[in-house]
Amino acid sequence: MKARHKRFAFIAAGxxxxxxxxxxxxxxxxxxxxxxYTPSQVxxxxxxxxxxxxxxxxxxxxxxxxANNSLDAHFMVTDTAKRxxxxxSGILPDLFKEGKGVVAQGKLESDGLFHADQxxxxxxxxYMPPEAAEALKKAGALNEKxxxxxxxxxxxxx
Amino acid sequence: xxxxLGHFALILALLLATTQAGFSLVGAAxxxxxxxxxxxxxxxxxxxxxxIGFLSLAYAFYSNDFSVLYxxxxxxxxxPVQYRLAALWGGxxxxxxxxxxxxxxxxxxxxxxxxHLPPVFKARxxxxxxxxxxxxxxxxxxxxxxxxxxIPAAMDGRDLNxxxxxxxxxxxxxxxxxxxxxxxxxxxxxxxxxxxxxxSPEWARWTRTWTTVAWMxxxxxxxxxxxxxxxxxxxxGWWFWDAVENASFMPWLVGTALIHSLAxxxxxxxxxxxxxxxxxxxxSLSLLGTFLVRSGVLTSVHAFATDPRRGLFIxxxxxxxxxxxxxxxxxxxxxxxxxxxxxxxxxxxxxLTNNVIMVVAAGVVMLGTLxxxxxxxxxxxxxxxxxxxxDTVFVPVMMPAIFLMGLAIFARWxxxxxxxxxxxxxxxxxxxxxxxxxxxxxxxKWTPMIALGLLMAMWIITTAVVSLRDRLQKREGGMxxxxxxxxxxxxxxxxxxxxxxxxxxxxxxxxxxEVEQDMRMSPGDNATVGSYSFHFDGxxxxxxxxxxxxxxxxxxxxxxxxxxxxEPEKRMYTVQSMPMTEAAISAGLVxxxxxxxxxxxxxxxxxxxxxxKPFVQWIWVGALMMAGGGLLAMLDPRYRRRNKTQQGDNx
Numbered sequence: 001m002k003a004r005h006k007r008f009a010f011i012a013a014g015x016x017x018x019x020x021x022x023x024x025x026x027x028x029x030x031x032x033x034x035x036x037y038t039p040s041q042v043x044x045x046x047x048x049x050x051x052x053x054x055x056x057x058x059x060x061x062x063x064x065x066x067a068n069n070s071l072d073a074h075f076m077v078t079d080t081a082k083r084x085x086x087x088x089s090g091i092l093p094d095l096f097k098e099g100k101g102v103v104a105q106g107k108l109e110s111d112g113l114f115h116a117d118q119x120x121x122x123x124x125x126x127y128m129p130p131e132a133a134e135a136l137k138k139a140g141a142l143n144e145k146x147x148x149x150x151x152x153x154x155x156x157x158x
Numbered sequence: 159x160x161x162x163l164g165h166f167a168l169i170l171a172l173l174l175a176t177t178q179a180g181f182s183l184v185g186a187a188x189x190x191x192x193x194x195x196x197x198x199x200x201x202x203x204x205x206x207x208x209x210i211g212f213l214s215l216a217y218a219f220y221s222n223d224f225s226v227l228y229x230x231x232x233x234x235x236x237x238p239v240q241y242r243l244a245a246l247w248g249g250x251x252x253x254x255x256x257x258x259x260x261x262x263x264x265x266x267x268x269x270x271x272x273x274h275l276p277p278v279f280k281a282r283x284x285x286x287x288x289x290x291x292x293x294x295x296x297x298x299x300x301x302x303x304x305x306x307x308x309i310p311a312a313m314d315g316r317d318l319n320x321x322x323x324x325x326x327x328x329x330x331x332x333x334x335x336x337x338x339x340x341x342x343x344x345x346x347x348x349x350x351x352x353x354x355x356x357x358s359p360e361w362a363r364w365t366r367t368w369t370t371v372a373w374m375x376x377x378x379x380x381x382x383x384x385x386x387x388x389x390x391x392x393x394x395g396w397w398f399w400d401a402v403e404n405a406s407f408m409p410w411l412v413g414t415a416l417i418h419s420l421a422x423x424x425x426x427x428x429x430x431x432x433x434x435x436x437x438x439x440x441x442s443l444s445l446l447g448t449f450l451v452r453s454g455v456l457t458s459v460h461a462f463a464t465d466p467r468r469g470l471f472i473x474x475x476x477x478x479x480x481x482x483x484x485x486x487x488x489x490x491x492x493x494x495x496x497x498x499x500x501x502x503x504x505x506x507x508x509x510l511t512n513n514v515i516m517v518v519a520a521g522v523v524m525l526g527t528l529x530x531x532x533x534x535x536x537x538x539x540x541x542x543x544x545x546x547x548x549d550t551v552f553v554p555v556m557m558p559a560i561f562l563m564g565l566a567i568f569a570r571w572x573x574x575x576x577x578x579x580x581x582x583x584x585x586x587x588x589x590x591x592x593x594x595x596x597x598x599x600x601x602x603k604w605t606p607m608i609a610l611g612l613l614m615a616m617w618i619i620t621t622a623v624v625s626l627r628d629r630l631q632k633r634e635g636g637m638x639x640x641x642x643x644x645x646x647x648x649x650x651x652x653x654x655x656x657x658x659x660x661x662x663x664x665x666x667x668x669x670x671x672e673v674e675q676d677m678r679m680s681p682g683d684n685a686t687v688g689s690y691s692f693h694f695d696g697x698x699x700x701x702x703x704x705x706x707x708x709x710x711x712x713x714x715x716x717x718x719x720x721x722x723x724x725e726p727e728k729r730m731y732t733v734q735s736m737p738m739t740e741a742a743i744s745a746g747l748v749x750x751x752x753x754x755x756x757x758x759x760x761x762x763x764x765x766x767x768x769x770x771k772p773f774v775q776w777i778w779v780g781a782l783m784m785a786g787g788g789l790l791a792m793l794d795p796r797y798r799r800r801n802k803t804q805q806g807d808n809x
Binding site: 021024028033035066070090 | 392393502518522525526529539540541542543544546547550551554555676677678736737738739756757759760765767
């Protein structure tokens with residue numbers, strides 16, 4: 001092979017590698033996007049069945065129930081318009097509290113319950129997870145105070 | 159009074175930064191020595207005044223001056239003194255000040271340690287750093303003033319977020335910033351080279367030391383943060399691929415590429431433009447990272463809306479720095495030239511491939527980090543990109559890089575022969591494959607990912623051993639003496655590469671063999687997790703300086719023998735009435751035992767997390783080894799000796 005051919009082969013191989021890598025990356029990217037729905041959207045049947053997504057809102061007062069001999073927990077997530085029942089098995093985050101904002105990731109199962117495999121409540125008492133704030137805002141109930149509490153002192157964990 | 163003094167000092171610092179940039183750049187353009195000297199003095203003066211500003215704010219925290227808004231929102235009189243001082247960088251304004259202070263520190267270091275640089279070049283370097291400093295000081299003074307008063311003064315402060323009340327908060331941010339900001343020196347070197355239109359191997363040697371130091375700080379800073387997350391967040395993860403972490407990881411990846419490409423530029427006078435481009439990227443990503451983490455954009459892109467000046471300033475500054483640097487690059491690149499040529503199979507080509515892979519990896523991380531922000535900003539809905547994306551993409555992207563890493567240290571510069579490489583490394587390859595295939599069976603579980611991880615780690619280790627053996631055979635005397643007498647730069651490379659192997663082993667083992675169990679336990683209960691048995695002895699209340707703690711008591715046994723007593727805490731911080739989990743960790747070379755308390759689920763019972771994390775400490779040991787390798791390489795006498803002769807020439 002002449003030097004020119006070699007260089008050409010080198011460049012062609014490079015382009016092929018990049019193309020394959022890009023395809024793989026974008027594929028992985030697409031299949032790992034997690035979409036967000038508000039309880040109202042879920043109630044309207046807009047959320048997908050069988051794939052994982054996120055919901056957000058407030059934990060309804062008095063709705064948290066723990067099982068007697070396991071770590072199963074049931075609670076309601078509401079955007080003040082509609083609500084949805086969430087089932088989760090495991091340890092809830094430190095800042096999980098009734099009346100506070102929460103985000104849960106999981107699937108809507110055929111029993112009509114949202115089976116969460118992850119529950120997030122961020123690292124600050126005043127912090128409202130953006131998704132939860134969004135859900136409330138969409139439901140037209142975001143009061144002035146929670147909106148303002150998105151202070152910059154929150155996201156400093158690391 | 160003191161806060162006003164600090165504020166005034168920052169204004170003076172801004173004026174001096176302007177002087178520094180103006181005199182240095184104009185002086186360099188006109189060849190006016192006097193002006194260039196004035197630039198150096200201005201740089202030192204700037205450091206002095208930023209220092210005063212920093213100390214004023216520190217004093218306000220120390221003396222609990224709650225008439226300063228920033229102090230009142232980030233501190234509290236009950237806060238222990240080390241956290242009151244660390245609270246200085248607990249929020250946006252203080253972090254920006256820490257950034258500016260660190261930049262001034264690096265600038266002064268440049269004036270002190272670069273006497274050997276040609277004056278015109280040094281002036282351009284200081285001028286560039288002055289411009290960056292102007293940007294940051296303007297930002298602080300216009301939109302993020304930490305000295306703003308609160309009238310009437312608060313009775314007490316709102317306290318530092320309890321999560322940040324940890325020794326990690328004292329060390330992690332300054333060390334990380336030393337790394338972030340340190341890349342500004344490499345950036346300055348790149349801009350100075352473009353302005354001068356000349357890029358020599360000498361340039362690479364000067365830049366290398368500075369870049370390596372910054373990279374070391376960044377490596378240690380990231381490792382620190384990861385360790386902190388591991389013990390503080392209470393669920394035993396060491397890396398979450400969240401945007402804050404990615405923000406520091408992207409410059410690290412590009413910085414790693416940069417220190418390798420600088421090596422080629424120094425040794426072979428090749429990759430010139432690529433090196434310059436990497437220096438620009440590394441610093442741009444540092445800037446991006448700082449703003450991502452500190453501007454509140456991650457909490458919500460709409461946080462910008464509460465203070466549009468901040469958002470606009472940040473976007474404008476980023477555009478100016480990156481756009482300006484790239485424009486200069488486009489104009490000047492042809493003058494600098496590509497540099498030396500090399501064959502298709504050579505050490506250069508392998509290093510270049512790995513460089514490209516590092517940059518691609520950084521791009522992959524960037525896609526996952528920024529895309530959700532873009533969608534949100536454009537109002538196209540909220541999405542999140544989870545760890546699975548990063549895990550599935552990052553590992554395959556990095557695999558060829560790891561393979562080439564072992565190969566490249568044997569390849570000759572300019573032109574290497576593949577068959578020759580293969581014969582020399584067949585032993586290393588064979589051992590790696592056998593270990594990777596068999597070791598998981600010994601450990602009790604075989605999966606492709608575990609085998610792959612071990613293969614990569616073993617490949618790095620065996621190639622390093624072969625390389626060491628080759629080198630030592632050529633030397634006289636005992637093993638140890640010969641090892642010590644190897645060139646520092648080579649030692650550094652081997653140590654850093656072994657660090658990568660140690661890191662990979664840690665990650666592979668934790669991912670492959672960790673046991674995690676969440677359960678409900680009452681005092682007196684026993685739980686078996688992995689080969690360990692945990693007995694929950696009970697729980698006690700115990701007051702802390704600014705919190706109340708419930709302290710659990712667990713005894714871990716293995717085969718009937720007591721191995722550890724673990725006392726995880728659940729703290730309730732009084733000021734913000736915020737609960738915090740303090741995990742109890744019994745760290746070991748082979749296994750970490752990790753116990754943390756969830757919440758009480760009944761009168762007696764608690765939700766308890768018990769994890770066994772095999773080899774998890776290796777992750778941070780590996781990172782420290784990488785940094786240590788950087789330190790060794792930097793201490794290579796070649797840098798000092800030549801610097802000295804250079805100095806002699808100038809005198």
